[in-house]
Amino acid sequence: MNSRKENQKYPLVVIHNVTTFSNKQIEQYCKKYDKDIRCFRKRNRNNHEYVHVLFSSIISANNFLNERPHFIQNCRINTSLVSDPLCGPKFVCIQIDKYASITEDNLYDYTSKHFGRILNCVLYDSRGYAFIEFHQVDDAHRALASSDHQLNGCSIQYCPRNKSSKILPLISLTRLIHIGNFLNKDQENLPLYFPNLQNFSIHKNCYGQKYILGIFNLNDSIKLLLKRAFCLNGRVLNIFIDNDDKLTECNNYLLVRNVSYRLNDYNLLEYFSQYGRILNCYRYGQTDAYRIQYRDKSSLNKVIEFNRIHVIKSIRMQIEGEKN
Known part of the structure; x- marks a missing residue:
């Protein structure tokens, strides 16, 4: 994923007609064109369901689009680059x-x-x-x-169908991002730490912990998600796409139990990163458990197969793959 170039613009494809398909089916089909992709299921304000597919490069995204129309199990799907205008001579x-x-x-x-x-x-x-x-x-x-x-x-x-037409809604080029695990004093530094943050609001979860819902430009949000994890003052800021149903875009979660309060999220991030790239690492509410989100399933399987008991600073912890 680090090989993605900064000047590659909007390697994000939107797919409609997806209500009868799971994310896994769509992902398997798109991997014929690019093995390194991620899928995000979304809904618009009219409850219309669609999927964003993030390709590893604009080249692979264009190769996918050039072979339109696409059919999955003999059902046609509509696909386009998110940055493409939905108007013009064609x-x-x-x-x-x-x-x-x-x-x-x-x-x-x-x-x-x-x-x-x-x-x-x-x-x-x-x-x-x-x-x-x-x-x-x-x-x-x-x-x-x-x-x-x-x-x-x-x-x-x-x-x-031209730019002056108002009959069809255009896809918004902004995205709502969930930023968790920050302190009150960090609020003043948010514009410095996230210079592309357009606007934000502060909320509390059921455990009384504060989090931010921030608006980013679509391209900036992609770069933000690719660069995770973020560390601030020894803590890991947990960053997700904000969905209606759950704050995650993949299910590669490791559940770590019996974590003493002598350990913080950065200690776990540092230790478990040896098995693969970590996107998020945070304590599960007010419990002794941590959730660690890996970038891919192979990293999750690697740490589970290595040992179910891990020791950090003489503290024994039990791990397991979180069930969906």
Whole structure:
């Protein structure tokens, strides 16, 4: 992961039509193009579910996108680079009667048959509109110049889709990040420690511990997550993507029990890093247990297979893989 270049812009792909697939299925499919990827399942304000796939480079992301459309188990998925605008000469908006019995696959099959190769076809839940992304500009122009289309007995109309159009929501280029395990005195230094932090609010969890929800530019948030773990004044700041259901993007967690308060999170980070890269390390509330999040499953298996009992500063601790 450290080989990723700073000037590689937005190697992040968004995938729609994912409700019937698990993260593992999507990850296995995308690994045909890049073995070093990460998947983040998200929902927008309209409860529309989608997946962000972080590729190791813009080259592998583009190779993936160049082979669109993609099908997983014979089901088509819509894919695009997050930084790509959802408008331009290759995009066409389709106006549909909201009561029409037309599916996204119907639109895809009909349009590709009559006008040419389609990269994306997204029908929104309101059934009042959809947008099509063509591979060739000429195909989009032919669709716009046509008229009198009937699909499943219903009339559809191809319209221009440009920057001035407000009919479709654009994907936000900011991300909410959870930053935990900090003290009150650290609040003044947050803008210095995180210079790209646009705004933040302070909250408390069920144990009374404070954490921050901070807004970062999308590209800055990617760099932030890749550089973990962060140490401040001998403590490890725990940084996650803030999801509605859980504050994590992978499940490679090691549970460490019987951790004396003579040990801090930095002691555990330093010791368990010998088995692989650690993303987060923090005490489990007000208990004697710690959660350690590894970057990959192989590191987690390595430490478990080595020994179930580990000793730091003469303190014996028991470890186990945390069950999902």
